[in-house]
Amino acid sequence: MKIKQLSIFIENQPGRLYKALEILAQEDVNIRALSLADTSEFAILRLVVNSPEKGMEILEKNNFIVKLTDIIGVELDDTPGGLTKVLKILNDENIDLEYLYAFTHDQTSKAILLLHANDLDEMINVLDSNNVKIVPADVVYNL
Amino acid sequence: MFWDEKAECMSREEIEELQLRKLQATVKRAFDKVPFYNKKYTECEVFPEDIETLKDIEKLPILTKDDLRASYPFGLFAVDQKDIVEVHSSSGTTGKPVVSGYTKKDLDIWAELIARGLKMMGLDENDIIQNTHGYGMFTGGFGVHYGVLKIGATIIPISTGQTRRQVEIMNDFGTTCLIFTPSYGLHLGEVAREEGVDPTKVGLKAIGFGSEPYTEEIRQRIQESFNAPAYNIYGLTEIMGPGVGMECCAQNGLHIAEDYFYPEIIDTNTNKILGEGQKGELILTNLEREGMPVIRFRTKDITALHYDTCKCGRTHVRMERITGRADDMIKVKGVAVFPSQIEKALLKVSDVEPHYQIIVTRPDILDEIEVKVEASQSLFFDGVKEMMNVQNKIADYIQNEIGIRVKVTLVEPKSLPRATKGKAKRVIDKRNLH
Ligand SMILES: [Zn+2]
Numbered sequence: 001m002k003i004k005q006l007s008i009f010i011e012n013q014p015g016r017l018y019k020a021l022e023i024l025a026q027e028d029v030n031i032r033a034l035s036l037a038d039t040s041e042f043a044i045l046r047l048v049v050n051s052p053e054k055g056m057e058i059l060e061k062n063n064f065i066v067k068l069t070d071i072i073g074v075e076l077d078d079t080p081g082g083l084t085k086v087l088k089i090l091n092d093e094n095i096d097l098e099y100l101y102a103f104t105h106d107q108t109s110k111a112i113l114l115l116h117a118n119d120l121d122e123m124i125n126v127l128d129s130n131n132v133k134i135v136p137a138d139v140v141y142n143l
Numbered sequence: 144m145f146w147d148e149k150a151e152c153m154s155r156e157e158i159e160e161l162q163l164r165k166l167q168a169t170v171k172r173a174f175d176k177v178p179f180y181n182k183k184y185t186e187c188e189v190f191p192e193d194i195e196t197l198k199d200i201e202k203l204p205i206l207t208k209d210d211l212r213a214s215y216p217f218g219l220f221a222v223d224q225k226d227i228v229e230v231h232s233s234s235g236t237t238g239k240p241v242v243s244g245y246t247k248k249d250l251d252i253w254a255e256l257i258a259r260g261l262k263m264m265g266l267d268e269n270d271i272i273q274n275t276h277g278y279g280m281f282t283g284g285f286g287v288h289y290g291v292l293k294i295g296a297t298i299i300p301i302s303t304g305q306t307r308r309q310v311e312i313m314n315d316f317g318t319t320c321l322i323f324t325p326s327y328g329l330h331l332g333e334v335a336r337e338e339g340v341d342p343t344k345v346g347l348k349a350i351g352f353g354s355e356p357y358t359e360e361i362r363q364r365i366q367e368s369f370n371a372p373a374y375n376i377y378g379l380t381e382i383m384g385p386g387v388g389m390e391c392c393a394q395n396g397l398h399i400a401e402d403y404f405y406p407e408i409i410d411t412n413t414n415k416i417l418g419e420g421q422k423g424e425l426i427l428t429n430l431e432r433e434g435m436p437v438i439r440f441r442t443k444d445i446t447a448l449h450y451d452t453c454k455c456g457r458t459h460v461r462m463e464r465i466t467g468r469a470d471d472m473i474k475v476k477g478v479a480v481f482p483s484q485i486e487k488a489l490l491k492v493s494d495v496e497p498h499y500q501i502i503v504t505r506p507d508i509l510d511e512i513e514v515k516v517e518a519s520q521s522l523f524f525d526g527v528k529e530m531m532n533v534q535n536k537i538a539d540y541i542q543n544e545i546g547i548r549v550k551v552t553l554v555e556p557k558s559l560p561r562a563t564k565g566k567a568k569r570v571i572d573k574r575n576l577h
Contacts, residue, residue, distance in 0.1 A: 007525035009518050011555040037527050041552050042518075044525060063557045065518055069525040098526060116525075 002070040002120065003137045004052040008045040009065040012038065020045060023062050029055045032143055033114060035101035046101070048073075048114065050141045070120055073135040074127060076102070076111045086113060086132060093126045095119075105143045112140065146262040146294070147255070150402055151457045155450070158401050158458065163197050165430035166405060170194050170203070173436045176221040179214050180438070200405065201416060205426060205439045208241060211381055215239040219435045222246060227434050232280045233380040243282070243380050244434040250289060252431065253383055256400050257290020260389030263398070263455070264349040264374045266320055268295035273318040275327060276354070277303040282384025283354050287322050287376075290386065296320075303327065310335045313345055321369070322351045322376075325361050332368035343370035351376050353385055356465055358487050375464065381440055382427050388462050393454040396461030403430050406460060407439075408448055411469045422447045422479065424469045425462065443469040445481065473570055475503055475510045480545050482569045485514060488540035492533070493521055498559045505574040512549040514541060517556050 010016050017036070024031065024047075033048040049055045052068060059066045076082035083102070090097055096118045104111045112135055117123040127134060145151055153161070171191040173180040184190060189202045211219065220227060227244040245253065266272065272291045276283030284302060291298040299316060301309060309331055312318070323331060328350065335342040347369050352362075353376035365373045377388035377397050387404055388397030399406050405428040408417045417423040425442045429435075445467040448460050467481030474480070482501065489497055498517040503510060514537070516522070522533055534551040541549050560568060 005525075007523075009523045009553070009555065011553075011558060013555075016555070039527060039531070042530065042554075044527060044530070046525070063555065065520060065523045065556060067520070067523060067525055 001072065001124065001134055001136055003048055003073055003114070003140050005069045005071045005114070005116075006045075006047040006049060006052055006055050006059070007067045007069045008047065008059060010036075010038075010043040010045050012041055012043060017043070017045060019062075020059060020064060023058055024049065024055055027054070027058045029058065032105075032140060033101060033103040033112070035099070035114075037099065046099075048103075048140060052141075069116065071114050071116045072120065072124060072127075073112045073114050073137075073140050075108075075133045075135055076113050082111070083113065086127075089126065089130045089132065090115075090117075090123065095123050095126055097123075107143055144262045144265060144267070145456075146259040151259060151398070151459060153402070153458055155458065159197055161402055162405055162430060163194075165402075166197065166200060166428070167191065167194050169428070169430055169432070169436050170438065172221055173438055177219060177436075179210075179218055183210075197405070200407070200428065200439065203439050205409075205414060205441050206437065207441050208381070208443075211241045211437070211440070212239045216242045217244065219437070220244050221436055222433055229285070230280075231282045231285070231380055231384065241381050243384070246433040249383075249432055249434045252403060253286055253386060254289035254293040256383075256386040256389070256403065257286055258293040259400065260351070260374075260376060260386060261290055261294050261296070261320075263389055263391040263457075264320070264351060264372075265392065266294065266296060266349060270296040270319045270348065271299065271316055272296050272320040272322065273299040273301055273309070273313055273316075275301060275303055275309060275321065275323045275331070276385075282378065282380045283322075286378065286384040286386055287351070306331055306334045307338060310338050310340050313342075314340045317346060319346060319348045320351065321347060321371075324355045325352050325357045325365060326355060328352055328365050328373075329361075329368065332365075342368060345369075347371035349374060353377060356467075356483060358483065358490070359464070360487070360490055377462070377465070379427075379442060379444075381437055382429060382442075383432070387427065391453060391455040391457060395454070396449060396463050398453065398457050398459040399448075399462055401459045403432075404428065405430055406448060406462065408446070411445075411472060412474070419450055420447050422463075422466070441469075445469060445472065445479075471570070473501070473503055473572060475512055476547055478545065478547055480512070480547070484544040485541060485569075488537065488544045489516065491540045492537055493519065497522065498557075498561075499569070500559050501570045503570070503572045503574055510574065512547065513552060514538075514549050515552050515554050515559060517559055518553040519556060522553065 030050045035046045037044045056066045098116045100115045102113045174191050187204050229245045231243045232240045274287050278284035332342050350373040374390040376385045378385035388399045390397045407426040408423040411424045425444045428438050444465045446462045467483050500515045502513045537551045
């Protein structure tokens with residue numbers, strides 16, 4: 001159920017983000033979703049790819065620092081109010097949300113929201129009990 | 144245990160009286176026998192009869208390694224070449240090396256001083272001492288060798304390298320003391336474990352280590368690796384070799400043999416003499432050396448001196464662990480900062496020492512230091528807040544060491560320049576100070 005996300009340390013230097021994405025593309029690792037958290041000195045690049053282990057290996061071989069981080073994905077109606085509905089549930093249940101990002105894809109009309117919290121299992125419980133559908137990891141990798 | 148209790152426990156008055164007598168004789172001999180000193184002192188208008196008190200040594204010019212190099216090879220010898228029985232030489236990484244010449248008596252004094260140190264480490268004629276220092280022009284090998292013979296212990300003159308054989312011999316012969324450089328010692332411990340020999344079970348009583356800078360953490364690691372106390376041995380080829388300073392059981396600084404050497408601490412920039420306990424550059428003078436008396440030599444080693452009587456009972460001055468080289472020192476906001484202090488702080492956040500670079504700038508009128516640290520798996524977290532915390536934690540540790548707040552920036556692995564030959568360039572000073 002948990003999605004393995006690649007978290008990559010990127011120095012704020014021209015070309016480093018491109019370099020990371022380029023070497024993944026060369027090795028046929030496809031990116032499903034991407035987010036970048038940046039400061040003035042460094043950034044954390046977060047990627048969901050079709051093959052996380054392979055992606056990690058390739059990046060490490062090229063001297064990037066990579067960690068596999070568990071996140072979860074939930075389906076959203078791609079309509080106004082879809083996102084706020086999920087956030088309200090998490091807020092009402094005091095879930096400490098660390099970050100989120102979303103992506104859409106061709107195969108369904110729904111967007112997928114990717115979430116990371118300090119206590120991931122508790123977040124899963126809360127979403128389950130509020131009938132929010134959690135997307136299996138395999139489905140996200142193979143979209 | 145003392146090798147020469149009378150010499151090692153003299154009162155301060157006795158030491159100073161002896162030092163003055165020996166200094167006067169040394170300066171006179173140097174002036175009379177060595178053209179280099181004759182010329183230099185005449186130029187400075189200072190003469191042997193001007194040395195009336197120990198303090199008068201400050202009238203004499205300070206010698207640099209370049210002064211000694213200029214006399215290559217035998218220009219500083221104060222005896223005929225036929226009376227020199229052995230020569231050693233410092234490594235000449237830049238320019239000509241410095242040659243050190245010894246008479247029979249000089250070698251005997253050398254052995255005597257190492258013997259004192261071996262006794263400080265608790266060793267005697269029953270011990271088996273494995274000397275992994277290189278035998279050759281490097282003073283480490285032979286210096287220790289002569290001292291071991293002096294106390295009548297058994298010497299294993301195995302020299303450096305052949306690490307598997309070192310392990311085998313250490314185990315089979317029942318070595319009770321190892322002599323090594325810190326880096327080789329740590330390597331030896333690892334190889335022993337790979338070979339199935341537990342170095343903590345060999346029965347070592349003591350370790351003598353030297354000829355490389357070290358931190359207290361490195362000493363701890365050595366002691367844990369071999370389960371034996373490790374004592375620092377200090378020396379330099381120009382002055383004699385190992386044995387100038389030796390650490391006693393108190394492990395609280397190295398006793399400088401004050402009956403043979405006169406130590407001073409100066410401010411590296413102003414050459415001003417500093418007081419007890421103040422950190423600065425060590426200046427050494429041979430008080431009794433026939434072959435090649437060296438007077439007021441700039442060692443470039445940064446340390447401080449303490450004159451109170453040691454717990455071990457010895458009265459000879461103690462010098463602190465060398466915390467840096469005058470070459471490496473940077474003055475920032477009026478404070479002396481050494482790369483070794485940064486290294487010490489970095490070892491607190493990461494098991495392996497991360498690559499780093501110190502960049503000093505002066506954007507306006509105030510100095511600023513930035514320390515770039517290569518991130519690694521153990522220094523990377525999937526959160527901006529956590530990463531900021533890592534940077535702050537490193538900055539805290541560095542502030543603890545140097546007393547100044549620095550900016551810490553994490554950079555990607557292998558992004559900082561590596562050493563091509565010799566040392567990596569750790570410090571980039573972008574200030575326009577001249
Ligand atoms: Zn002592």
